[in-house]
Amino acid sequence: MSNARFATIALLAGVLLIVGAQWIQNDYFFNAAYTVLMYVILSTAWNILGGYTGYVNFGTAGFFALGVYSSIVLWKAFHPPLAVMIVVGTLVAALAGVGLGYLTMRLRGHFFAIATLALAIMLFTFVTNWDYAGGARGAYVIVPREVPFGFARYIRYLFSVMVLLSVASIVVARVVERSRLGRGLAAIRDDELAAECAGVPTLKLKLISTALSGGMMGLAGTTFPFFISFVEPVGAFDLRYAVNAIAMPVIGGMTTWLGPLIGAVLLGTVQQLVQVTISSAWNLLIVGLLLVGFVTMAPEGIMGWVFAWRRRRARRS
Amino acid sequence: MDISYSLVANAIVAGLLLGGFYAAVSVGVAISFGMLDIVNIAHPAFIILGAYIAFLLNDTFGVDPIVCAVAVSPLFFLLGAGLYRVYYVAFESRGRGPLPGLAFFFGILFITEVVLVLIFGVDYRMVKTSYSETSLHFGQVDFALRLIVPFLVSVVMVVALHLYLKHTFFGRAVLAVAQDPLALRLMGINPIRIREIGFAISIATAGIAGAFLVVIQPVQPSIGREYIGLVFAVCVLGGLGSIYGTLVGALILGLAETFTATFFGPSWSPAVSFGLLLLALGFKPTGLFGR
Numbered sequence: 001m002s003n004a005r006f007a008t009i010a011l012l013a014g015v016l017l018i019v020g021a022q023w024i025q026n027d028y029f030f031n032a033a034y035t036v037l038m039y040v041i042l043s044t045a046w047n048i049l050g051g052y053t054g055y056v057n058f059g060t061a062g063f064f065a066l067g068v069y070s071s072i073v074l075w076k077a078f079h080p081p082l083a084v085m086i087v088v089g090t091l092v093a094a095l096a097g098v099g100l101g102y103l104t105m106r107l108r109g110h111f112f113a114i115a116t117l118a119l120a121i122m123l124f125t126f127v128t129n130w131d132y133a134g135g136a137r138g139a140y141v142i143v144p145r146e147v148p149f150g151f152a153r154y155i156r157y158l159f160s161v162m163v164l165l166s167v168a169s170i171v172v173a174r175v176v177e178r179s180r181l182g183r184g185l186a187a188i189r190d191d192e193l194a195a196e197c198a199g200v201p202t203l204k205l206k207l208i209s210t211a212l213s214g215g216m217m218g219l220a221g222t223t224f225p226f227f228i229s230f231v232e233p234v235g236a237f238d239l240r241y242a243v244n245a246i247a248m249p250v251i252g253g254m255t256t257w258l259g260p261l262i263g264a265v266l267l268g269t270v271q272q273l274v275q276v277t278i279s280s281a282w283n284l285l286i287v288g289l290l291l292v293g294f295v296t297m298a299p300e301g302i303m304g305w306v307f308a309w310r311r312r313r314a315r316r317s
Numbered sequence: 318m319d320i321s322y323s324l325v326a327n328a329i330v331a332g333l334l335l336g337g338f339y340a341a342v343s344v345g346v347a348i349s350f351g352m353l354d355i356v357n358i359a360h361p362a363f364i365i366l367g368a369y370i371a372f373l374l375n376d377t378f379g380v381d382p383i384v385c386a387v388a389v390s391p392l393f394f395l396l397g398a399g400l401y402r403v404y405y406v407a408f409e410s411r412g413r414g415p416l417p418g419l420a421f422f423f424g425i426l427f428i429t430e431v432v433l434v435l436i437f438g439v440d441y442r443m444v445k446t447s448y449s450e451t452s453l454h455f456g457q458v459d460f461a462l463r464l465i466v467p468f469l470v471s472v473v474m475v476v477a478l479h480l481y482l483k484h485t486f487f488g489r490a491v492l493a494v495a496q497d498p499l500a501l502r503l504m505g506i507n508p509i510r511i512r513e514i515g516f517a518i519s520i521a522t523a524g525i526a527g528a529f530l531v532v533i534q535p536v537q538p539s540i541g542r543e544y545i546g547l548v549f550a551v552c553v554l555g556g557l558g559s560i561y562g563t564l565v566g567a568l569i570l571g572l573a574e575t576f577t578a579t580f581f582g583p584s585w586s587p588a589v590s591f592g593l594l595l596l597a598l599g600f601k602p603t604g605l606f607g608r
Contacts (some may be wrong), residue, residue, distance in 0.1 A: 292424035
């Protein structure tokens with residue numbers, strides 16, 4: 001399927017989802033769905049660097065929080081439209097991705113992983129000490145009274161924005177996956193030294209992939225202040241974003257765009273259900289156990305089972 | 318701000334004492350990451366686990382937390398051995414490289430944290446020892462005993478580990494397995510077994526460092542994350558795999574953090590270790606005493 005055709009179908013599916021959801025009466029559905037969609041973007045973003053390129057990023061929360069805080073600062077300063085905040089937040093996080101990549105990408109993979117964690121905690125410290133953005137006390141964002149485009153509630157509007165952003169991220173991930181860039185990234189993942197020798201511009205490709213991945217993580221955060229309306233650093237930098245962003249692609253399968261989507265929808269929905277029915281701590285425990293279980297026993301995730309089943313069927317016929 | 322003599326002297330003393338504690342926290346990672354090439358980012362989680370066990374034993378039996386920690390360290394040794402077995406079977410034996418292993422340890426870190434939250438809640442816990450409240454005074458400089466005792470025990474532990482690794486058969490085998498596992502196999506030694514013991518020792522030091530932590534400051538399940546940057550910063554600064562280098566790196570970091578806390582405020586100090594780590598990684602990844 002060509003990229004244009006895939007994008008059209010994905011967009012149509014998104015629009016159908018938005019229109020169809022307006023018949024749902026319960027507003028809680030939109031809260032839950034927003035969170036799941038946020039994880040769809042985060043895990044798709046993580047997978048561009050983690051799955052395609054083979055570099056593990058523990059700093060998802062840092063990039064996410066960059067998006068969150070750039071929106072807060074912009075909103076406090078200018079009250080710009082949501083679209084402006086989305087674009088700026090994405091660019092800020094992408095820039096941070098390039099910076100981090102430039103500083104650490106010459107090193108072996110696990111140093112990169114540790115550096116991402118370091119970046120997240122550095123940013124956390126700066127934000128905690130930044131009074132304009134609320135500091136350690138946190139910042140309130142008053143959700144605008146009038147809802148654009150005639151949606152019944154602001155959360156329904158945010159949900160629709162999130163659907164479109166998810167569609168965009170998935171399309172980007174698929175385009176990357178099937179492009180020359182994606183093949184270069186796969187070469188880096190499989191054997192960086194060999195790729196370099198074969199003439200793949202590894203540093204450049206890795207910087208593109210950190211920028212894309214970081215920017216998309218920031219993108220997932222830009223609308224967050226309006227979703228939750230009170231943001232404080234501990235919440236914005238919560239480790240659960242990092243764990244989920246890793247666990248979802250691992251569970252779904254890291255080699256295609258479909259894996260993170262499956263993982264995020266599955267794990268995100270389960271978490272929403274457990275959070276409502278049992279407790280928040282238990283749902284985190286489930287994520288941790290699933291992550292460890294899949295990474296040790298089924299490293300190719302759910303998509304791995306699908307591929308194995310397809311191979312078996314092809315052999316039989 | 319007036320920078321007085323006593324302020325600087327106090328900062329130096331507090332920094333060095335804190336650095337001694339940081340050495341105990343990081344020495345396990347110097348072994349697992351520096352020598353065995355196992356990127357155990359869950360190390361701080363085991364420190365917090367050790368802190369809670371020391372707290373629990375102190376709370377129920379009133380035993381000194383550091384004594385408890387040394388007493389339960391064989392359990393941590395076994396835990397480490399078991400964890401290495403899983404890691405070996407799932408990752409090393411299949412030649413899957415360190416990256417899936419990272420995700421594995423990240424999951425372990427998270428699970429430990431959540432289990433501690435489920436058992437103990439998110440309140441800060443602290444122990445009271447006979448020496449918690451006393452300090453020694455030399456002129457204008459204060460030496461808090463709750464820092465001196467962990468400092469001394471931790472320096473003893475680090476020096477003992479160095480001697481053990483340099484002068485005993487097992488210790489030299491651990492150093493050898495880092496350099497050439499095949500040669501070790503040819504000598505008729507099982508490198509897997511040696512790595513298992515090395516990793517187990519590293520987890521045992523985490524358990525003991527946990528008791529120091531709970532003596533020095535109140536603990537809460539999620540504070541482990543703050544130590545991830547710290548332990549790797551110390552190891553990278555000190556040069557991977559060098560035990561004395563780790564001690565020096567830890568002292569540097571302790572000084573840097575205390576000075577930042579004294580002159581800029583404590584809320585900035587987490588940025589110090591991670592900032593140093595990023596700088597070290599960016600500009601001198603072999604560290605000060607790298608091989």
